[in-house]
Amino acid sequence: MEFLKWPQQASAFAADVDHVFIVLLIVSGGAVLLIAGLIVFFCVRYSRKKQPRPVHHTNTKLSLEIGWSVIALAFFLFAFAWGARIYLQMYRTAPDDAYAVYAIGKQWMWKFQHPDGRREINELHVPVNRPVKINLISQDVIHSLYIPAFRLKHDVLPMAYTEMWFEPTLPGSYHLFCAEYCGTSHSEMVGQVIAMRPEDFENWLGNSQGMGSTAQQGAKLVASLGCTSCHKSESTSIAPWFGGIYGKPVELADGTSTVVNDAYIRESILNPQAKVVRNFQPAMPSYQGRITEDEILSITAYIKSLREQKNE
Amino acid sequence: MNETALPNYLQEGTSLGSWLLTRDHKRIALLYMFAITFFFVIGGIAATFFRLELVTPKGDLVEAATYNRLFSLHGIVMVWLFLIPSIPAVFGNFLVPLMIGAKDLAFPRLNLLSWYLFMAGGTIIIGSAVLGSVDTGWTFYTPYSSLYSNSHVVAAVTGVFIVGFSSILTGLNFIVTIHKMRAPGMRWGRLPLFIWSQYATSIINVLATPVLAMTLALIALENLTDLGIFNPWKGGDPLLFQHLFWFYSHPAVYIMILPAMGVVSEVITCFARKRVFGYNFIAGSSLAIAFIGFMVWGHHMFVSGQSPYAGLVFSFLSMLVAVPSAIKVFNWTTTLYQGSILLSAPMLYVIGFIGLFTIGGLTGIFVATLAIDVHVHDTYFVVAHFHYIMVGGAVMAYFGALHFWWPKMFGRMYPESWARLAAIMIFVGFNLTFFPQFVLGYQGMPRRYHSYAPEFQVWNVLSSAGASILAVGYLLPFIYMAWSWKYAPRSGPNPWPATGLEWQVPSPPSKDNFSGIPHIEDEVYAYDQLFGKSDEPHSAPS
Ligand code: HEM
Ligand SMILES: [Cu+2]
Numbered sequence: 001m002e003f004l005k006w007p008q009q010a011s012a013f014a015a016d017v018d019h020v021f022i023v024l025l026i027v028s029g030g031a032v033l034l035i036a037g038l039i040v041f042f043c044v045r046y047s048r049k050k051q052p053r054p055v056h057h058t059n060t061k062l063s064l065e066i067g068w069s070v071i072a073l074a075f076f077l078f079a080f081a082w083g084a085r086i087y088l089q090m091y092r093t094a095p096d097d098a099y100a101v102y103a104i105g106k107q108w109m110w111k112f113q114h115p116d117g118r119r120e121i122n123e124l125h126v127p128v129n130r131p132v133k134i135n136l137i138s139q140d141v142i143h144s145l146y147i148p149a150f151r152l153k154h155d156v157l158p159m160a161y162t163e164m165w166f167e168p169t170l171p172g173s174y175h176l177f178c179a180e181y182c183g184t185s186h187s188e189m190v191g192q193v194i195a196m197r198p199e200d201f202e203n204w205l206g207n208s209q210g211m212g213s214t215a216q217q218g219a220k221l222v223a224s225l226g227c228t229s230c231h232k233s234e235s236t237s238i239a240p241w242f243g244g245i246y247g248k249p250v251e252l253a254d255g256t257s258t259v260v261n262d263a264y265i266r267e268s269i270l271n272p273q274a275k276v277v278r279n280f281q282p283a284m285p286s287y288q289g290r291i292t293e294d295e296i297l298s299i300t301a302y303i304k305s306l307r308e309q310k311n312e
Numbered sequence: 313m314n315e316t317a318l319p320n321y322l323q324e325g326t327s328l329g330s331w332l333l334t335r336d337h338k339r340i341a342l343l344y345m346f347a348i349t350f351f352f353v354i355g356g357i358a359a360t361f362f363r364l365e366l367v368t369p370k371g372d373l374v375e376a377a378t379y380n381r382l383f384s385l386h387g388i389v390m391v392w393l394f395l396i397p398s399i400p401a402v403f404g405n406f407l408v409p410l411m412i413g414a415k416d417l418a419f420p421r422l423n424l425l426s427w428y429l430f431m432a433g434g435t436i437i438i439g440s441a442v443l444g445s446v447d448t449g450w451t452f453y454t455p456y457s458s459l460y461s462n463s464h465v466v467a468a469v470t471g472v473f474i475v476g477f478s479s480i481l482t483g484l485n486f487i488v489t490i491h492k493m494r495a496p497g498m499r500w501g502r503l504p505l506f507i508w509s510q511y512a513t514s515i516i517n518v519l520a521t522p523v524l525a526m527t528l529a530l531i532a533l534e535n536l537t538d539l540g541i542f543n544p545w546k547g548g549d550p551l552l553f554q555h556l557f558w559f560y561s562h563p564a565v566y567i568m569i570l571p572a573m574g575v576v577s578e579v580i581t582c583f584a585r586k587r588v589f590g591y592n593f594i595a596g597s598s599l600a601i602a603f604i605g606f607m608v609w610g611h612h613m614f615v616s617g618q619s620p621y622a623g624l625v626f627s628f629l630s631m632l633v634a635v636p637s638a639i640k641v642f643n644w645t646t647t648l649y650q651g652s653i654l655l656s657a658p659m660l661y662v663i664g665f666i667g668l669f670t671i672g673g674l675t676g677i678f679v680a681t682l683a684i685d686v687h688v689h690d691t692y693f694v695v696a697h698f699h700y701i702m703v704g705g706a707v708m709a710y711f712g713a714l715h716f717w718w719p720k721m722f723g724r725m726y727p728e729s730w731a732r733l734a735a736i737m738i739f740v741g742f743n744l745t746f747f748p749q750f751v752l753g754y755q756g757m758p759r760r761y762h763s764y765a766p767e768f769q770v771w772n773v774l775s776s777a778g779a780s781i782l783a784v785g786y787l788l789p790f791i792y793m794a795w796s797w798k799y800a801p802r803s804g805p806n807p808w809p810a811t812g813l814e815w816q817v818p819s820p821p822s823k824d825n826f827s828g829i830p831h832i833e834d835e836v837y838a839y840d841q842l843f844g845k846s847d848e849p850h851s852a853p854s
Binding site: 017020024032039042046054055058059061068069072073075076082088107140144149151152154157158160175177178180181182184185190271 | 371376377380447448449451453455456459460461544545547550551584585586587588589590591592593614615616617620623624627628631632634635638639641642643645646648649650651652653654655663666667670671674675677678680681682683684685686687689690691754755756758759760761762763764765767768769770771839840843
């Protein structure tokens with residue numbers, strides 16, 4: 001009787017979603033039964049055999065019309081309000097202490113990157129009882145990361161970071177699907193989320209070796225892609241140095257300012273002319289087409305790792 | 313006046329030319345009927361294949377690329393070549409002039425042109441299917457459709473683009489006709505509810521379809537040139553496409569359901585022998601739906617990356633648009649109260665409609681509830697929701713209308729017991745096909761999946777089993793209607809009997825519908841006058 005099983009509730013808001021669902025199910029079920037019951041009753045009671053001609057000729061009643069409209073509206077707005085409350089919880093920005101993972105969707109696989117540089121394909125290990133935040137980006141078409149046991153999904157867009165977060169509550173292994181149709185092998189863009197007890201998770205992380213942290217990979221890339229030929233740490237360089245800029249505001253040539261975050265770094269690599277830092281020439285070439293989303297993520301991690309460094 | 317002496321519209325020439333060049337709204341209605349019946353079969357065949365594929369979790373019957381083309385073709389054909397034209401183009405065309413006391417639509421030539429545009433678009437769509445078809449789904453989301461798909465996207469969107477003009481012109485024709493060509497005495501408050509629903513639908517057709525046309529034109533341009541509007545690598549925005557698409561396609565779902573609601577109102581009063589309950593509210597709710605329906609498109613994009621605050625607004629407005637639908641259901645139900653009810657085949661279809669539409673509408677509330685939609689969006693739950701409305705609702709009503717007005721169209725009855733059997737099979741088969749999909753969706757099975765996780769199999773098998781019952785249910789009317797066309801007993805002008813102008817002319821009507829200009833003295837649905845005085849119903853008023 002596996003097919004009758006209620007879907008697993010494995011995240012902090014899974015139960016909340018199910019509660020709204022069940023309440024709506026009960027009220028709607030009641031409404032359907034009421035209407036179906038009335039129709040059947042009328043069809044039997046007032047069948048033409050029993051009642052060759054209609055007896056009743058009232059054909060409108062304002063109080064009735066207003067009454068049922070108000071009742072229906074009240075129920076609908078109740079559903080709206082409850083659903084909206086949970087939605088704002090789910091879709092608000094992740095708590096600061098969240099464990100931050102990066103996900104890249106591409107036709108037809110999911111790539112995940114942990115902060116320590118560990119990478120996974122179609123599998124994502126996460127700790128339970130701790131918020132986990134996933135920064136999402138697609139390398140090609142729109143995908144959607146969907147974990148039914150967490151009652152959560154979010155679309156994954158090309159050229160724009162989006163974010164989702166959740167708190168797994170139950171250790172186990174859960175389906176992970178692509179929910180937005182993305183081409184031929186859409187239904188094979190699937191995998192597993194493996195939620196682990198914190199100690200198991202630490203163990204699992206500890207076993208990863210050799211790859212170096214993401215930031216270290218980023219440092220290598222910055223050299224090999226030639227970024228450092230301009231972005232030198234000396235203050236005389238023709239481009240700003242990366243140290244200490246992450247998370248801080250930066251003044252732009254047009255007089256406005258912006259905060260250095262993932263999206264800004266990504267844009268500066270792919271479309272450097274969009275926001276030029278004050279007192280610098282728009283001399284940087286675009287790396288669009290020459291760099292992958294993973295590489296951008298590594299470089300971002302590298303710049304982030306320099307956030308405490310003093311910028312001269 | 314001796315109306316029977318005139319030849320009926322079917323007898324006005326039998327040559328192919330007399331059909332293909334006709335300007336008679338009734339003949340054009342039949343042209344549409346044949347065309348959409350053909351398209352319905354094509355869409356159904358595609359569905360048969362992918363329901364068979366889904367019997368097993370593995371993708372073993374057809375390849376993934378084929379599967380994707382099957383559901384895309386199914387969606388495109390069913391939406392644009394069957395549902396959108398179905399009731400308006402067939403029954404709207406046939407009935408709008410008859411119901412308001414006019415000789416024809418305001419622009420008969422334009423009406424014929426609409427049909428040719430429809431056929432041209434339809435031919436291109438089917439042609440593109442023969443050449444290899446599209447694999448984008450009926451929703452054509454970018455950047456897949458614009459940059460990544462290797463299928464015949466340009467041909468398909470061109471076909472839909474052209475079909476769109478047919479809807480726009482028909483809508484325009486209906487609006488002008490309803491405003492300008494009502495017979496003396498046919499005040500707005502006496503218009504049959506079917507006319508109100510056609511009127512509301514036409515407004516949507518005229519206002520929303522151009523947006524679709526523009527959006528599809530952009531898709532074609534993106535495919536053919538470097539335009540970049542939806543191309544994020546060029547600074548374009550793929551989500552803009554979704555906004556534009558749903559700005560049309562949400563109202564479009566009401567293009568499919570409003571006319572069906574009009575049919576329900578006509579049939580239910582007739583077979584309850586009672587004036588419809590809450591005429592003003594049913595008519596007004598059609599207009600309310602048409603109006604609010606334009607402001608809820610973002611409910612298809614709750615998880616797309618659209619701002620959560622936009623999500624709140626769209627969720628709220630979606631709740632409002634459900635109220636007029638609820639009002640209709642309550643009024644129909646109340647119409648039955650103390651009536652004199654005959655469960656003939658059209659009535660069975662219509663009662664089936666009310667039940668299934670209620671489930672479809674209420675699950676609309678589920679998916680409009682933000683927290684639930686984050687989970688069920690793009691799963692089988694949504695697939696079940698809209699099939700309850702579009703198939704359980706609109707297709708049921710189409711069949712109801714077909715049986716109800718068949719005697720008027722062809723002057724012959726259909727076989728009643730067969731028709732009841734078909735109605736019941738369709739109802740049962742439908743529920744068995746689509747109810748399991750609600751469960752699958754809540755359990756987390758995404759839609760548009762060629763292969764799926766093994767634990768979803770039982771419900772998929774049930775669904776496919778239901779689909780086979782449904783298929784037989786749909787097949788039956790083809791057979792007995794074809795038989796009835798030639799062999800069934802003649803029906804007379806008003807077999808039910810029903811009020812309404814269309815029932816006061818012979819069946820089938822003459823080319824000009826009325827032999828003079830009718831004057832309307834009765835209120836609409838005057839069933840109390842028809843049956844109120846004595847136990848014996850007298851025949852329709854002359
Ligand atoms: C009673 C009011 C209704 C409400 C509140 C409602 C709400 C919704 C919502 C929120 C969605 C998006 C779900 C998602 O994609 O996650 C949706 C999908 C859909 N609805 Fe409704 N709906 C209602 C009635 C209708 C009607 C009357 C029709 C058709 C005649 C319809 C047809 C559709 C279709 C076709 C889709 C999905 C399109 C797709 O993704 O391919 N709905 N509905
Ligand atoms: Cu919608």
